[in-house]
Amino acid sequence: MAGVSVATVSRVLNQDASVKEATRRLVQKAIKKTGYHPNRVAQRLRATRKSRKLIGLLIPDIQNPFYVDVVRGIEEYAYAHDCAVVIGNFSQDAAKEKLYIDILRSESVDGFVVAPHHGRDQYVEALVEEGYALVCIDRGLTNVEVDVVMVDNQKGAYNATAHLIKMGHTRIAHITGNPSIPTTTDRILGYKAALMEHGIEIDPALVIGRESDFESGQELTRQLLEAPEPPSAIFTGNNLLTLGALDMIHRRKLKIPDDVAIVGFDDMYWATSLNPPLTAVRQSGYDIGKRAVELLYQRIEDPDRPAARVYMPTQLMVRTSCGPKK
Amino acid sequence: MAGVSVATVSRVLNQDASVKEATRRLVQKAIKKTGYHPNRVAQRLRATRKSRKLIGLLIPDIQNPFYVDVVRGIEEYAYAHDCAVVIGNFSQDAAKEKLYIDILRSESVDGFVVAPHHGRDQYVEALVEEGYALVCIDRGLTNVEVDVVMVDNQKGAYNATAHLIKMGHTRIAHITGNPSIPTTTDRILGYKAALMEHGIEIDPALVIGRESDFESGQELTRQLLEAPEPPSAIFTGNNLLTLGALDMIHRRKLKIPDDVAIVGFDDMYWATSLNPPLTAVRQSGYDIGKRAVELLYQRIEDPDRPAARVYMPTQLMVRTSCGPKK
DNA sequence: CTGAAAGCGCTTACAG
DNA sequence: CTGAAAGCGCTTACAG
Numbered sequence: 148m149a150g151v152s153v154a155t156v157s158r159v160l161n162q163d164a165s166v167k168e169a170t171r172r173l174v175q176k177a178i179k180k181t182g183y184h185p186n187r188v189a190q191r192l193r194a195t196r197k198s199r200k201l202i203g204l205l206i207p208d209i210q211n212p213f214y215v216d217v218v219r220g221i222e223e224y225a226y227a228h229d230c231a232v233v234i235g236n237f238s239q240d241a242a243k244e245k246l247y248i249d250i251l252r253s254e255s256v257d258g259f260v261v262a263p264h265h266g267r268d269q270y271v272e273a274l275v276e277e278g279y280a281l282v283c284i285d286r287g288l289t290n291v292e293v294d295v296v297m298v299d300n301q302k303g304a305y306n307a308t309a310h311l312i313k314m315g316h317t318r319i320a321h322i323t324g325n326p327s328i329p330t331t332t333d334r335i336l337g338y339k340a341a342l343m344e345h346g347i348e349i350d351p352a353l354v355i356g357r358e359s360d361f362e363s364g365q366e367l368t369r370q371l372l373e374a375p376e377p378p379s380a381i382f383t384g385n386n387l388l389t390l391g392a393l394d395m396i397h398r399r400k401l402k403i404p405d406d407v408a409i410v411g412f413d414d415m416y417w418a419t420s421l422n423p424p425l426t427a428v429r430q431s432g433y434d435i436g437k438r439a440v441e442l443l444y445q446r447i448e449d450p451d452r453p454a455a456r457v458y459m460p461t462q463l464m465v466r467t468s469c470g471p472k473k
Numbered sequence: 474m475a476g477v478s479v480a481t482v483s484r485v486l487n488q489d490a491s492v493k494e495a496t497r498r499l500v501q502k503a504i505k506k507t508g509y510h511p512n513r514v515a516q517r518l519r520a521t522r523k524s525r526k527l528i529g530l531l532i533p534d535i536q537n538p539f540y541v542d543v544v545r546g547i548e549e550y551a552y553a554h555d556c557a558v559v560i561g562n563f564s565q566d567a568a569k570e571k572l573y574i575d576i577l578r579s580e581s582v583d584g585f586v587v588a589p590h591h592g593r594d595q596y597v598e599a600l601v602e603e604g605y606a607l608v609c610i611d612r613g614l615t616n617v618e619v620d621v622v623m624v625d626n627q628k629g630a631y632n633a634t635a636h637l638i639k640m641g642h643t644r645i646a647h648i649t650g651n652p653s654i655p656t657t658t659d660r661i662l663g664y665k666a667a668l669m670e671h672g673i674e675i676d677p678a679l680v681i682g683r684e685s686d687f688e689s690g691q692e693l694t695r696q697l698l699e700a701p702e703p704p705s706a707i708f709t710g711n712n713l714l715t716l717g718a719l720d721m722i723h724r725r726k727l728k729i730p731d732d733v734a735i736v737g738f739d740d741m742y743w744a745t746s747l748n749p750p751l752t753a754v755r756q757s758g759y760d761i762g763k764r765a766v767e768l769l770y771q772r773i774e775d776p777d778r779p780a781a782r783v784y785m786p787t788q789l790m791v792r793t794s795c796g797p798k799k
Numbered sequence: 800c801t802g803a804a805a806g807c808g809c810t811t812a813c814a815g
Numbered sequence: 816c817t818g819a820a821a822g823c824g825c826t827t828a829c830a831g
Contacts, residue, residue, distance in 0.1 A: 151817075151818085152817070152818050153808085153818095154810080154818060154819080154820095155817060155818075157810055157811085158810090158816095160809095160810095161810080161811095163811095165816060165817085166816070167816055167817085184575055184578065184579045185579060185808085185809075186518075186581065186807090186808050186809065187576070187580050187581075187809095188514055188517045188518045188579075188581045188808080188809090189518055189823090190808080190810080191514045191823095192514045192518050192807090192808080192823050193808080193809045193810050194809095201580075209541055209544060209545055209548075210541065210545070215535055215536065215541055218535060218562070219535055219536070222535075222560060222561070222562050226561065226569070226572060226573060231559050231561075231576050231577070232559065232560060233557050234544070234548060234558060234560040235548070236544070236545060238549075243552070247552060250513070250552070250555070250557050252510065253512055253514075254514065254557055255512065255513070361742065361743065390743040390746040391746070393743075393748075394743065394745045394746045397745065397746070397747075398745070403748075416536070416687065417720065419720045419724070420716040420717070420719035420720045420723070420747070421746070422719075422729075422747065422749075423723070477802090478801070478802050479802095479824085479825080479826095480801070480803080480804095480826080481800090481801060481802075484801085484826090484827095486825095486826095487827095489827095491800060491801085492800070492801085493800055493801085511824085511825075512825065513825095514823090514824080515807090515824035515826090516824080516826080517825095518807050518823090518825075519806080519824080519825045519827090520807080520825095520826085
């Protein structure tokens, strides 16, 4: 080094105001020259400071394009603030989720961004109770006060369904996600509200759900199409379900939208690469992720502020997959 | 704690053979009871041991479904071995890549899995020269000996092109990825080899490339379709290019495969949700990622073994997007 | 077989 | 304004 103690170096690194300008310059020059980077591991171990620039990200399914947008938003915002992110994709598997949480905990992350497994996810609840900074995305937690960034699912689902109705459909099915996920419930509510408001009776046989994945989309669509009175339109509860439904519809050589119309929750940047282009409820995973990290750092600064619930906008992207019923 | 020194606890944690069986039991019982987890940050700081269970993952574009599979493979394998992964998506941006590398370096990761920006990526080269354990995926490095897990791109491209020829096409375009990426070059080679071997002359106007993204796929397809002598088939150099091409083809109301056939490099799990189902060269990002981490830990164990180049299989998934030319 | 001590690279009261 | 010292939670020679 060049002339001063490690303590002083540390001070200039941490912008301690007490360092004399001349010393600061000297140190900064030496830092530049040697290409010195502080060891983040030691910093984190020593930390009494609130933020040590590492956050944990727990997502249920990275195969879902919505979550890759979330990852992008989080990661980009985090690194722009000199913060690294440890990723954990627990694939809707509670045991894996627990393992990941334990590992991240012992990595001394500053906090977590999580899309909990379901509304009563005990591992995530435990984290909140232990006092970790934590913000949920996409879904909240029922037993515990926590920051959430999400979308008005009910409204989004309402809009999608209402659009189908406007296009002349009355026999509208809803393939829902896994019923234990709060978003599923909200979307069902929106779907039902739209039907009721337009005087269409709800047929329970048309509201079916299992998992929130591709295979469920396929299988449930098959059931619907084979029913004695098949629907003329389907509203799918998420990305993966939509893709699965599309697979089955094409497989049966059915024409969209004439044989069956479809509107999906979750847009994809390549929705126009589908044939026909998919009408979908867009929510910006990127913005949600970004907002979540912002909120997380606010929470770290101020652990006592009341839990916030941030709603991001939803937008119906009208394309041609549910054009006017013939 | 229950009866022994921290040194002993550390020894049972690290399976030191010298600990008496009875003591070991005692300690393990206490660990279980208190729910103790060692602090990974302290472990990493102290490390003299080779592996401290954190790896850095640097990928060029997480929007590309191929890389999300890679992430999945890496992440799943890593956590199964009690190893966390810090993710960095540098979006094909060299400045970001450098920033991420610096951060990961000061996080004292055990090693890196990287898909380098291009073949002469100096930041990644520097890492290798500094002696970091590092394995490349998808693309190697030209100036430096390094482990690589990849696919035989030339062969994959050859198969795709040959299939198009078998289907009766002779005027076959190739939309390539960014020319500075080694895979791009290899795929062009395979494309040309197939044409030549079948006695088809190579028309330079039909081999065009810019970036490896959606917009380039759109734009380049537009150019191709507007040309005086448009191709009857297109071979797209990656996922994103394929999706962009599809968008443009649908936009122009062209029929696949009759108006224009298409085969893509990179399969997607929802390729059958496309209409018509996409014929594509499949490479398993998941397996590539998994293999890369295995190799990384071998490298950590044995820093001096010669660099390995692992080729994973490629498979032409024949579906209907390039059916027989009419 | 086990404990006391040193040290990993930092940060932060505490002196001066 | 700056340095010496303690300490974050571990691991590992070194004694015994």
